[in-house]
Amino acid sequence: MNQEIAGRAGRVRESANATTYTISDLAKEFDITTRAIRYYEDQGLISPARRGSRRIYSRRDRVRLSLILRGKRLGFSLQETRELFDLYDNAPGEQAQMSHFMELLGARRAMLERQMEDIRAILDEIGAAEKEALRSIAARAPHPKAATSPSA
Amino acid sequence: MNQEIAGRAGRVRESANATTYTISDLAKEFDITTRAIRYYEDQGLISPARRGSRRIYSRRDRVRLSLILRGKRLGFSLQETRELFDLYDNAPGEQAQMSHFMELLGARRAMLERQMEDIRAILDEIGAAEKEALRSIAARAPHPKAATSPSA
DNA sequence: AGTTCCGCTAACGTAAACGTCAACGAACGT
DNA sequence: ACGTTCGTTGACGTTTACGTTAGCGGAACT
Numbered sequence: 001m002n003q004e005i006a007g008r009a010g011r012v013r014e015s016a017n018a019t020t021y022t023i024s025d026l027a028k029e030f031d032i033t034t035r036a037i038r039y040y041e042d043q044g045l046i047s048p049a050r051r052g053s054r055r056i057y058s059r060r061d062r063v064r065l066s067l068i069l070r071g072k073r074l075g076f077s078l079q080e081t082r083e084l085f086d087l088y089d090n091a092p093g094e095q096a097q098m099s100h101f102m103e104l105l106g107a108r109r110a111m112l113e114r115q116m117e118d119i120r121a122i123l124d125e126i127g128a129a130e131k132e133a134l135r136s137i138a139a140r141a142p143h144p145k146a147a148t149s150p151s152a
Numbered sequence: 153m154n155q156e157i158a159g160r161a162g163r164v165r166e167s168a169n170a171t172t173y174t175i176s177d178l179a180k181e182f183d184i185t186t187r188a189i190r191y192y193e194d195q196g197l198i199s200p201a202r203r204g205s206r207r208i209y210s211r212r213d214r215v216r217l218s219l220i221l222r223g224k225r226l227g228f229s230l231q232e233t234r235e236l237f238d239l240y241d242n243a244p245g246e247q248a249q250m251s252h253f254m255e256l257l258g259a260r261r262a263m264l265e266r267q268m269e270d271i272r273a274i275l276d277e278i279g280a281a282e283k284e285a286l287r288s289i290a291a292r293a294p295h296p297k298a299a300t301s302p303s304a
Numbered sequence: 305a306g307t308t309c310c311g312c313t314a315a316c317g318t319a320a321a322c323g324t325c326a327a328c329g330a331a332c333g334t
Numbered sequence: 335a336c337g338t339t340c341g342t343t344g345a346c347g348t349t350t351a352c353g354t355t356a357g358c359g360g361a362a363c364t
Contacts, residue, residue, distance in 0.1 A: 024340070034341080039322060052330080053342055070270050073263075077320075105274065111225075112267055118222050119261065176310075186311080191352060204360080205312055229350075309362075316354085323348070332339080 021057040023048075026065055040068055043078050045085060074108050173209040175200075178217055192220055195230050197237060226260050 027034045040046050041055075046064050048055040057065075064085070071081040084101060087094075175186045192198050193207075198216050200207040209217075216237070223233040236253060239246075 022340085033322080035324085036322065038342085043321095054330085055341080070273070073270050074267055079320090105271070108267075109271065112264065112271070115226055115260075115264055118226050119257070119264070121222070122257065174310085185352080187354085188352060190312090195351090206360090207311085224351095231350095306364090307362100308364100310360090312357105312359080314356090316356105318351100318353075320350095321348100323346105325346085326344090327342105329342080330340085332337105334336090334338105 019059055021062060023055050023057065026057055026062060029062075030065060030069060032069070037065070040065070040078065043082060045078060045082050075111065076104070076108075080104065171211055173214060175207050175209065178209055178214060181214075182217060182221060184221075189217070192217070192230065195234060197230060197234050227263065228256070228260075232256065 021029075023034045023037055027037060037046070041048065045068055046057075046061050048057045048061050050056065067085075068078070068081055071084075072078075076084075084104075087100070173181075175189055178189060179186045189198070190207075193200065197220055198209075198213050200209045200213050202208065219237075220230070220233055223236075224230075228236075236256075239252070
């Protein structure tokens with residue numbers, strides 16, 4: 001996974017030293033399929049150069065890809081991420097977009113906080129169940145009362 | 153949203169005081185559609201009693217529903233939640249299941265941590281972008297260098 | 305009695321994000 | 335020269351979690 005070494009794929013092509021990647025270079029690096037990468041292109045998230053029919057990815061494309069994946073991990077849909085890209089491309093650093101973006105981010109943060117709270121609640125219940133189990137074992141009682149079902 | 157008052161739906165039916173709910177009671181309380189609730193039943197997650205063809209939900213069913221929703225918020229699929237229910241129903245408090253459950257929970261925790269890290273990274277970049285913007289404004293320079301695209 | 309809800313089943317539709325062939329061309333190693 | 339590998343464009347298939355009619359039967363209000 002070290003993009004400095006690499007077999008001898010498409011590094012330093014053409015004139016100066018424009019670092020480029022093939023589709024499978026990126027697929028391996030990010031551990032996704034080439035199909036996924038082409039799909040992101042279909043959805044307008046990346047637009048790699050072409051050498052004939054083959055796709056040539058630049059460092060910029062590579063950054064975009066990492067941003068797409070980060071967006072996915074945060075629960076953004078591909079369309080949401082695309083909109084953010086579009087906004088930024090058409091006027092980087094504008095305030096209206098910034099606030100739109102902050103809204104999305106805030107919503108995600110709220111989701112994460114709720115998830116954390118859910119996990120905390122589960123852990124609490126597990127803790128209570130354990131204590132209950134220990135107590136019933138200590139008292140040599142076969143079963144406590146059997147609640148409804150912990151889990152999830 | 154107070155389930156103690158309620159119009160005069162299906163509270164205290166039958167013999168003693170077995171609190172029950174109609175499907176729309178629960179739909180309103182949890183803010184989901186009745187279709188969703190029936191779907192959970194199709195998938196084997198709940199099995200409400202019937203009075204004729206109509207579904208009668210007990211407090212146990214209501215707890216299950218809340219667990220299903222919590223599972224969803226944590227990213228568990230309905231099938232995963234169902235498996236957890238099945239495991240617990242067939243032998244509550246067994247250790248093998250507990251470890252299976254803890255595995256799932258651990259995976260979710262890892263996901264959450266990664267998401268938190270992603271958000272931290274984004275906030276860092278936003279902070280850096282702001283500093284850069286302020287600096288370029290202070291120097292009356294039109295644009296910095298224009299990176300690749302922050303967002304997502 | 306009539307009409308309006310509520311609920312039920314059955315079945316088809318949907319959206320997102322790819323997976324999975326198929327059929328083909330170009331490039332690369334031997 | 336040739337087989338293998340890599341890449342390309344369709345195009346259809348898949349999964350999850352419901353949404354959306356459609357058509358019908360009781361139940362409840364007036």
